[in-house]
Amino acid sequence: MMMLSERRPILLTNARIIDPSRDLDMAGDLLIADGVIRESKRGIGAAGVPEGTEIVDCKGKVVAPGLIDMRAFVGEPGAEYRETFASASQAAAAGGVTTIVCQPDTNPAIDEPAVVDFVMRRARDTAIVHVHPMAALTKGLKGEEMAAIGLLKAAGAVAFTDGAKSVTNAQVMRRALTYARDFDALIAHHTEDPDLTGEGVMNEGEFAARLGLIGAPKAAETIMLERDIRLVGLTGGRYHAASVTCAESLEVVRRAKDAGFAVTAAASINHLTLNEVDVGSYRTFCKLTPPLRAEEDRAALVAAVASGLIDTVMSDHDPQDVETKRLPFAEAAPGAIGIETMLVAGLRLVHGGAIELAALLKAMSTRPAGLLGLPGGTLKPGSPADVIVIDLDAPWVLDPAELKSKCKNTPFDEARLTGRVTRTIVAGRTVYEYV
Amino acid sequence: MNIVPKSSFVLSRRHLLGIDGLTRDEIVGLLDLSEEFVELNRQIEKKRSSLRGRTQINLFFEVSTRTQASFELAGKRLGADVMNMSTGTSSMRKGETLMDTAITLNAMHPDIIIVRHHASGAVELLARKVDCSVINAGDGAHEHPTQALLDALTIRRNKGRLEGLTVTICGDILHSRVARSNIILLNTMGARVRVVAPSTLLPPGIERLGVEVFRDMREGLRGADIVMMLRLQRERMNGSFVPSLQEYAAYFGLDAKKLAYAKPDALVMHPGPMNRGVEIDSAVADGAQSLVRQQVEMGVAVRMAVLEALSRNLPNA
Numbered sequence: 030m031m032m033l034s035e036r037r038p039i040l041l042t043n044a045r046i047i048d049p050s051r052d053l054d055m056a057g058d059l060l061i062a063d064g065v066i067r068e069s070k071r072g073i074g075a076a077g078v079p080e081g082t083e084i085v086d087c088k089g090k091v092v093a094p095g096l097i098d099m100r101a102f103v104g105e106p107g108a109e110y111r112e113t114f115a116s117a118s119q120a121a122a123a124g125g126v127t128t129i130v131c132q133p134d135t136n137p138a139i140d141e142p143a144v145v146d147f148v149m150r151r152a153r154d155t156a157i158v159h160v161h162p163m164a165a166l167t168k169g170l171k172g173e174e175m176a177a178i179g180l181l182k183a184a185g186a187v188a189f190t191d192g193a194k195s196v197t198n199a200q201v202m203r204r205a206l207t208y209a210r211d212f213d214a215l216i217a218h219h220t221e222d223p224d225l226t227g228e229g230v231m232n233e234g235e236f237a238a239r240l241g242l243i244g245a246p247k248a249a250e251t252i253m254l255e256r257d258i259r260l261v262g263l264t265g266g267r268y269h270a271a272s273v274t275c276a277e278s279l280e281v282v283r284r285a286k287d288a289g290f291a292v293t294a295a296a297s298i299n300h301l302t303l304n305e306v307d308v309g310s311y312r313t314f315c316k317l318t319p320p321l322r323a324e325e326d327r328a329a330l331v332a333a334v335a336s337g338l339i340d341t342v343m344s345d346h347d348p349q350d351v352e353t354k355r356l357p358f359a360e361a362a363p364g365a366i367g368i369e370t371m372l373v374a375g376l377r378l379v380h381g382g383a384i385e386l387a388a389l390l391k392a393m394s395t396r397p398a399g400l401l402g403l404p405g406g407t408l409k410p411g412s413p414a415d416v417i418v419i420d421l422d423a424p425w426v427l428d429p430a431e432l433k434s435k436c437k438n439t440p441f442d443e444a445r446l447t448g449r450v451t452r453t454i455v456a457g458r459t460v461y462e463y464v
Numbered sequence: 465m466n467i468v469p470k471s472s473f474v475l476s477r478r479h480l481l482g483i484d485g486l487t488r489d490e491i492v493g494l495l496d497l498s499e500e501f502v503e504l505n506r507q508i509e510k511k512r513s514s515l516r517g518r519t520q521i522n523l524f525f526e527v528s529t530r531t532q533a534s535f536e537l538a539g540k541r542l543g544a545d546v547m548n549m550s551t552g553t554s555s556m557r558k559g560e561t562l563m564d565t566a567i568t569l570n571a572m573h574p575d576i577i578i579v580r581h582h583a584s585g586a587v588e589l590l591a592r593k594v595d596c597s598v599i600n601a602g603d604g605a606h607e608h609p610t611q612a613l614l615d616a617l618t619i620r621r622n623k624g625r626l627e628g629l630t631v632t633i634c635g636d637i638l639h640s641r642v643a644r645s646n647i648i649l650l651n652t653m654g655a656r657v658r659v660v661a662p663s664t665l666l667p668p669g670i671e672r673l674g675v676e677v678f679r680d681m682r683e684g685l686r687g688a689d690i691v692m693m694l695r696l697q698r699e700r701m702n703g704s705f706v707p708s709l710q711e712y713a714a715y716f717g718l719d720a721k722k723l724a725y726a727k728p729d730a731l732v733m734h735p736g737p738m739n740r741g742v743e744i745d746s747a748v749a750d751g752a753q754s755l756v757r758q759q760v761e762m763g764v765a766v767r768m769a770v771l772e773a774l775s776r777n778l779p780n781a
Contacts, residue, residue, distance in 0.1 A: 235669035239484075241584035241606030241644055244668060311585030355563055357583030359604070 036458050038062035038079050041418065044087040048094065049391030050398075050407035059092055061414040064457035068410050087418055090451060093390050094406050095127025095158075095415030097397035099217075099295060100271060101346035101368050102192070103129070103160075104435075105151060106144070107136025112348040112435050114148075117368065118156035119433035122461035124369035125450035126344075127158050127415035128405055130397070133165040134192035140165035140176045142184035149185050157460040158453075159415070161187045161403065166205055166216060172196040175205050179212050187401040190217040190271060193318055193347075193363075195253055197223065202257065206266030215400060217269040217295075220253035220278075221245075221319050230359045232305040232320045240311065242358060247275040247326070250319050254278050258285045261292055269400065270294040272345060274319045276329040283338055293400055294338070296330045297345035298371045301378065303327070303440055313354045313361035314440045317345070320363075328383075334392050335384040341400065342392040344371040348436035366434045370441050376421065376448040386421075418452040425449060471497045475773035479591045479598040482607035483648040491616070491652060494769050498617050501765035501772075505541070515544035515775055518575040523565070524550040524601070525581040530736055530760060531601050531610075535578045538767035542775075544576070562586060563593055570594040575778055576771065579603070584641075597774050605639045611735055612645035614766040616653065618759050619690055622731055627654035632684050632726070633675075634660040634716060635694030635743050638667050638705075642735045643694060647673050660684035662716065664705045665696075681716055685725040693718050693734045693744050701742070709742055719745040723753065731755050 039061040046069050047054050058073040059066065062082075075084055098121065104111035114131075121129050131148065133139035139148060139162050152160035164186035168174045178189060189209060196202045196218065209216050226249040231237050233244025254270055258281055261268045270282060273294050285292040299317055304324045308315045315321055333339040347364025354361050367374070372393065378384045398406030405415045427444050429437040453461035473493035483491075504510055520539040524532050532548065539546040549569075560568075562581070569577060576597045579587045584604030591598040602608040620626055631650050637643045637659050650657045651674045659670060660678045671677050678684030685691060696712060706712045718732065732744075732754045740746045749756060 233668050235672040238667035238669040238673060239644075241604050241641060243605075246668075310588060352561075355561075355589075357562065357581065357586035357589055357604070359583050359585075 036064065038082040039454065039457070039459070040073060040075070040078050040082050040084045041087050041092050041416070042073070042084060043089060044092040044418070045089060046092045046408065047387055047390055048408040049387050049395040050094070050409060052387070053408070054387055059408065059416065061416065061454065061457050064414055066408055066410055066412050066414050066416070069408055085452070091386070091419040091421060093417055093419060094394040094408055095417050095453065095455065096125050096372060096393040097128040097130065097401070097403060097405055098126045098344045098346065098368055098371065099130045099341050099397045099401070100297070100343035101129050101131055102134060102348070102364070103131045104348065105135065106147065110435070111350060114152045114156040114160055116433060116435045117346070118158045118160065120366070120369040121158045122453045122455070123433050123450065125372045125417040125419065125453055126368055127417070127453060127455045128403060129156070129158060129160045129368070130187060130401065131160060131162050132192040133163055133190065134170060134194070138165050138170050139186070140168050140170070142177065142180045145181055145184040145186050158455050161185065161401065163188045163190045163217060165189070166191045167196060167201060170194050172198055172201060175201070175208060178209050178214050182212055182214050187403065188215040188217050188269065191219065193219050195219050195221050195223060199256060199260065203260045203264060206260055206264040206268065210264060210266040213267065215267045215269055217271045218257055219271045220250050220257060222249040222253045225249035225252065230316060230320070231308055232322050234305070234323065236305050236308065240308070245320050247277055247322065250274060251277040251281060254281050258290065258292065261285065261290050262288065265291070267291040272297050272300070272319060273339065274300045274322050274330070275326040279329055279333050279338060286338070293340040295341040295343050296334060296339045297343055298367055298374050299345060299365055299440060300327065301330050301334065301342065302374045307440065311358040312440070313356065313358055314365055314438045314442070316358060316361055316363045317365060318363045331378055331383045335388050337388070340392065340396045342371070342375065342389065344368045348434055349438045350436050354438050364438065365440050366432070366436055366438055369432055369434060370427065370439060372419070372450060373446045373448055374441060377446070380447055414454055414457040416454040417450055419448060420451050421448045423447070423449050471500060473497045473773055474776040475770070476777055477774070478777070480609055480770055480774060481588050481591060481598065481600045483609045483612050483645045483652070484607065486652070488652055491613070491649060494613055494766070494773060495617050495620060497773055498613070498762070498765045498769040501768040502762065505761070505765055510541050511543065512541060513543040514772055515539065515542035518544040518775060519573065520544040520546045520576045520578065520771070521569055521574045522546065522548045522578045523569065524548070526551070526602070528580055528601070530763065531580065534763040535601060535767050537764050538771055542768055542771055544771070562590060566590045566593040570596070576774065597778060599770060599774070602641050604641065605644070606641050607645045608641040609645050610763070610767055610770055611642050612649040613770070614759060614762040615646055615692065615733060615735070616649055617762045617766055618733065618755050622755060623689060626650065629689040630656045630658065630687055631690040631692060632658040632660055632688040633692045633694065634681060634684065634718065636665045636696045636700065637661045637670060637694070638665045639697065639700070640694050646692065647675055658684050658688070660716070662706055681722055682725045685722060688726040688730055691718060691723065691726055691730055691732045693732065695735065695737065695739060696743050713742050717743055717745065718748050720747055723748055733759055735759070
């Protein structure tokens with residue numbers, strides 16, 4: 030790793046410790062040494078810590094497990110001008126994300142063990158947070174032939190996905206689910222039927238009609254999800270809906286879970302905090318896939334995260350530069366950056382009373398760790414010291430120029446935000462500090 | 465000779481990007497000013513000098529005959545220097561982006577740029593990058609404000625009013641900027657607006673724009689004062705949106721038989737160019753109830769009014 034501070038023990042005192050893995054929310058101190066969490070309790074005190082320990086007075090700020098972002102597009106390899114592991118990890122650290130799960134839509138795609146290996150080495154050498162790749166579900170992300178799920182998993186892939194593409198061939202999907210089950214591999218699928226979406230560029234309905242833009246119907250998502258759930262019923266594979274965006278899809282997820290299937294679902298921070306009206310007068314930073322939906326859908330998604338029906342919240346970080354965004358809406362590339370703002374955007378929901386902080390943190394740390402089999406997402410003694418400190422009440426205005434990502438396509442430009450990450454610790458080292 | 469216009473109406477905006485956002489008073493102001501230009505255009509001496517010294521660029525990323533010619537004539541009659549740029553000649557062909565074209569043209573200090581583009585929102589995007597006034601001459605399926613104004617002027621001159629009239633718009637509503645601008649303008653002016661189309665050519669949510677939706681043309685025409693036909697692009701007739709040209713003409717083409725469902729004094733409009741025998745029968749297009757040729761005449765007057773009213777708001781005007 031680069032730019033390392035010396036790995037001294039760290040004592041975080043006067044903290045509000047929230048550990049969603051143990052349903053813990055208490056005032057206390059947390060001691061970190063040798064890259065692991067030693068203990069967390071009330072009144073550890075300066076006397077009981079090793080010599081040379083850095084003592085940080087948190088003054089009542091929240092201490093929580095570092096976030097695990099299950100869906101971030103990084104441009105490496107092939108689109109380094111958009112984002113590198115170095116820049117993505119700087120953005121992640123500033124946003125409290127200690128683990129990035131990068132997506133395989135790269136050039137070449139992450140569909141060979143050698144590419145997994147490249148990604149992991151490259152990340153190890155240049156990133157300041159942990160990086161784990163998802164590998165391609167099908168070769169070349171073409172949706173035709175299954176990738177080498179066993180070997181890719183052995184090389185370090187934490188799940189399998191065709192990224193922002195949907196596998197339209199039901200037979201291919203069925204076989205992949207069947208085969209993946211033998212390796213206990215998780216399949217994450219973007220559900221958006223490309224034929225039904227057609228030329229649609231924003232949510233179908235009144236606002237698309239007003240703007241003269243072709244709408245993409247919600248059914249394009251729900252139909253594909255419904256198909257997948259039937260295939261999961263047939264095969265028994267582990268399945269993760271990579272980005273659900275509407276109330277109808279939530280119903281499908283609920284039925285799958287009620288049936289006892291190994292099905293989980295994610296929502297992007299964008300779909301939890303923005304709706305179709307934010308497209309306003311053709312704001313291309315709000316052009317996403319699936320598109321931003323109606324306010325009722327957004328509210329339903331938030332309630333689903335609060336209730337646990339939605340398991341994980343991810344950034345859907347997708348850096349796009351001016352060449353792909355400063356175009357007429359229909360011609361602009363979809364996607365928004367978000368790894369640095371995922372938590373603070375989520376805090377809007379917490380401050381608005383729509384969701385408990387612990388539930389939000391759980392969906393951003395403990396749940397993703399469990400799904401991907403990663404050791405983070407907890408503050409249990411003996412766990413890796415991936416820890417963040419959050420000032421819940423700091424007011425600030427987001428200036429895109431200050432974002433660490435190489436691209437500035439944030440839908441939150443100049444947004445007023447409350448709360449920010451003040452310290453990010455990865456494997457016991459402070460990699461980010463806001464002073 | 466340079467007669468000072470009676471109307472001193474000023475459009476207190478920098479751009480005309482759409483009908484959406486215009487007030488009733490602004491629309492009336494533009495229509496009243498247009499009336500003066502209708503008279504002027506019928507005289508031998510058609511020239512004014514109110515835009516003298518001004519540079520007008522017609523930037524057309526989509527082919528157009530009547531709109532471009534109409535804007536060109538309007539600008540020239542007001543004394544502006546008019547330059548035409550279209551896709552065939554511009555460097556858009558060489559891959560230059562819309563924004564680069566905007567920045568390049570802006571550096572030449574034009575006073576007014578008229579833009580047509582195939583993408584919704586493109587004109588607004590361009591307007592944000594230039595220092596001069598921008599007039600939307602049609603952006604994608606979004607707006608075509610001068611068409612709606614010329615349609616309103618045509619209706620008002622023939623019916624004496626807009627308020628309370630029933631206007632039926634028929635055809636490809638989904639892809640039509642003319643329909644959107646007209647729906648907004650007519651609603652603002654207190655007309656009742658209906659749309660008639662096969663459901664595949666209606667954008668979901670259209671009823672929220674203040675229109676009554678009909679799938680049966682005869683029902684939609686019943687009691688209508690004005691019938692506005694829209695052009696159906698040929699590539700949309702081959703099974704993608706409607707099964708065939710013949711089927712479309714049978715159900716949604718305006719012929720004398722269907723027109724009989726409208727009021728006896730109903731008038732027929734079409735923004736052109738017409739697909740004769742598809743959305744409109746020649747007998748109707750050229751018949752006594754047709755306003756199609758008048759619309760073209762009004763087009764020049766309305767564009768002169770828009771140029772004049774916007775230019776009165778330009779710096780150093």
